[in-house]
Amino acid sequence: MNNFSNISPELYELSEKCINRIDPALYAKYDVKRGLRDISGKGVMAGLTEIGDVKAYEVENGELIPCEGKLYYRGYEIRDLVNGFVSQNRFGFEEITYLLLFGELPTADQLETFKSVLSDYRTLPTHFVRDIIMKAPSLDMMNTLARSVLTMYSYDKNPDDTSIKNVLRQCLELIALFPLFSVYGYQTYRYYHDNQSLFIHAPRPELSTSENILYLLRPDCSYSELEAKILDLALVLHAEHGGGNNSTFTTRVVTSSLTDTYSAIASALGSLKGPRHGGANIKVTQMFEDMKQTVKNWKDEDEVAAYLGDLLDKKAFDKSGLIYGMGHAVYSLSDPRAQIFKQYVEALSKEKGLTEEYELYALVERLAPQIIGEKRRMYKGVSANIDFYSGFVYSMLGLPKELYTPIFANARIVGWSAHRIEEILSNGKIIRPAYKNVTKTRSYISLEDR
Numbered sequence: 001m002n003n004f005s006n007i008s009p010e011l012y013e014l015s016e017k018c019i020n021r022i023d024p025a026l027y028a029k030y031d032v033k034r035g036l037r038d039i040s041g042k043g044v045m046a047g048l049t050e051i052g053d054v055k056a057y058e059v060e061n062g063e064l065i066p067c068e069g070k071l072y073y074r075g076y077e078i079r080d081l082v083n084g085f086v087s088q089n090r091f092g093f094e095e096i097t098y099l100l101l102f103g104e105l106p107t108a109d110q111l112e113t114f115k116s117v118l119s120d121y122r123t124l125p126t127h128f129v130r131d132i133i134m135k136a137p138s139l140d141m142m143n144t145l146a147r148s149v150l151t152m153y154s155y156d157k158n159p160d161d162t163s164i165k166n167v168l169r170q171c172l173e174l175i176a177l178f179p180l181f182s183v184y185g186y187q188t189y190r191y192y193h194d195n196q197s198l199f200i201h202a203p204r205p206e207l208s209t210s211e212n213i214l215y216l217l218r219p220d221c222s223y224s225e226l227e228a229k230i231l232d233l234a235l236v237l238h239a240e241h242g243g244g245n246n247s248t249f250t251t252r253v254v255t256s257s258l259t260d261t262y263s264a265i266a267s268a269l270g271s272l273k274g275p276r277h278g279g280a281n282i283k284v285t286q287m288f289e290d291m292k293q294t295v296k297n298w299k300d301e302d303e304v305a306a307y308l309g310d311l312l313d314k315k316a317f318d319k320s321g322l323i324y325g326m327g328h329a330v331y332s333l334s335d336p337r338a339q340i341f342k343q344y345v346e347a348l349s350k351e352k353g354l355t356e357e358y359e360l361y362a363l364v365e366r367l368a369p370q371i372i373g374e375k376r377r378m379y380k381g382v383s384a385n386i387d388f389y390s391g392f393v394y395s396m397l398g399l400p401k402e403l404y405t406p407i408f409a410n411a412r413i414v415g416w417s418a419h420r421i422e423e424i425l426s427n428g429k430i431i432r433p434a435y436k437n438v439t440k441t442r443s444y445i446s447l448e449d450r
Contacts, residue, residue, distance in 0.1 A: 026438050036244075043329075043330070046243075046433075047243055047427070048426070049242070049419065049422060050074065051073075051074065051100060051240060051242075051243070051415065051419060052073055052415065053072040053242055054070075054072075054244075054331070055067070055069065055072070056070075056332050056333070057332075068336070069328075069330075069334045071336045073096065073099055073100055073240055074100065074103050076099070076105075078236075078237070078336055078340065079340060081096065081236070082236065086233075091210065091228070091232045092233070092236045093208065093209050093210060093232050093411070095111055096239055097114075097414045098114050100417075101171070101417060101418050117172060120205075121173045121175075122205070128148075129188075133184050133185055134188050137193070138189070140273070140402075141189065141402045141405070142269055142272070142409070144185035145181050145409060146266045148181040149181070149266045150266050152262055159261075159262065162260070162261075164421060164425065167261055167420065167421055168421065170261040170262070171420065174261070175413050175417060178406075179203070179209060179212055179216060181406075182410060184200060185406075186400060186403050187200060201216050203216060209232070209410070210228050210234075211228045213231060213407070213410065214227060227397055230345075230393060230397070233344055234390060234393060235410060235411040236411070238390075238411035239414045240412070240415035244330075245277070246271045246276075247269075247272040248415055251267070251420055252420070252423045253431045255420045256430045257430055264416075264420055269409060272409055272412065273405060279404075280387040281325070281390045281404050281405075281408075282391060282405070283325075284324045284387050284388055284390075285391035285394075285395055285401065287311070287324045287325075288360070291307055291317075291364075292357075292360070294316065298359070299359070299363070301363065304363055304367060305367050308371045309371055312371065323364075325385060325387045325389075325391075326365075326368045326372065326382055326384055326388065327372070327382040327383070328385045332383065333381050334383045335384060337385075337386035338383070338384045338385055338388055341386060341393070342365075345358060348397075357392070365388065368382075369381070
């Protein structure tokens with residue numbers, strides 16, 4: 001039987017021949033924007049959108065001046081949206097989902113109708129868990145999630161219909177089903193790989209998305225109101241981040257070919273899985289676990305600063321030279337999502353008896369920019385991003401690390417859906433960027449003369 005994980009000596013030898021990197025100097029020579037960003041970090045303009053906007057600079061006399069970060073959903077500042085539902089002690093994710101998809105905040109009646117629609121869609125096809133999720137369980141929940149999404153194509157009577165009416169229906173179904181795909185995939189993983197008991201709870205129609213995630217995940221289905229509200233906030237803050245992030249751009253690129261919704265969303269999941277994108281909060285959590293074991297006095301600023309310096313000098317943790325959770329491709333002075341999250345993280349840490357851990361996070365957030373500034377040549381400011389606190393929140397909620405990135409996907413599926421619809425409606429062209437070939441022309445040599 002073929003071992004699909006085996007690398008034979010012949011294959012290894014062939015792989016050595018594939019290592020052929022482009023000379024970095026050529027990127028400057030041909031003015032290629034690596035990662036579609038210039039040296040200042042400003043992104044190359046690749047499209048237009050009305051869905052989300054990220055602001056990190058003010059323009060004064062033609063010069064970019066860093067400012068406190070701002071995030072907008074359909075023109076509304078994220079702080080205003082959060083304050084709106086938090087001040088009324090409501091869950092916000094469903095309301096924000098409506099806003100991102102339809103462009104306007106719902107009335108009370110529209111919101112209740114919309115919640116009912118999502119609840120009706122939160123039902124899997126008969127035997128889906130047994131026949132799809134429980135078959136060939138993956139070591140990574142993102143792959144399980146992608147497989148579930150792709151399999152839904154087979155249950156759809158109109159999978160390739162790209163009319164807006166049909167695509168909206170498909171997107172709403174996926175938004176409703178992502179919590180089930182994610183949690184059931186994890187429960188199956190625990191059962192097969194960790195020999196744990198298998199729990200498959202049915203979702204409850206009266207619960208919000210965040211409540212259902214906790215209800216489905218926990219063996220006793222219990223959760224506190226604060227836990228559900230903070231998870232709801234996490235979903236809101238992760239739901240959208242403009243068209244330029246990797247997974248959303250992937251959604252638009254794949255959508256522009258007019259492929260089906262399931263293929264487009266599965267492609268976005270493949271992007272989000274990467275540690276440079278959705279997997280960052282796991283690294284933050286692991287880094288802090290190492291820090292807590294290495295640093296003897298968590299309140300000693302000099303000792304914490306020394307550890308952070310060792311991180312940058314590739315002497316600590318994974319020796320990558322990074323302080324995970326610090327810095328962002330766009331934000332400089334602050335990430336508004338991290339600032340909002342921080343207010344509620346402190347409250348949850350008190351409920352969980354983890355105030356010392358929270359104080360360590362806050363200390364690192366304060367010290368890291370200064371230490372990075374001393375050891376790195378920076379073209380813009382650096383601050384904590386949302387991954388800095390989200391991993392800590394998920395750990396306090398008792399969410400397993402295997403579900404950190406899928407929970408991110410449970411939120412970002414909303415933004416992907418909105419961008420897919422906008423791409424179909426607005427662009428009308430397949431996205432096809434240019435690549436310059438820098439290989440020298442060569443003459444063919446016959447097989448016997450090589």
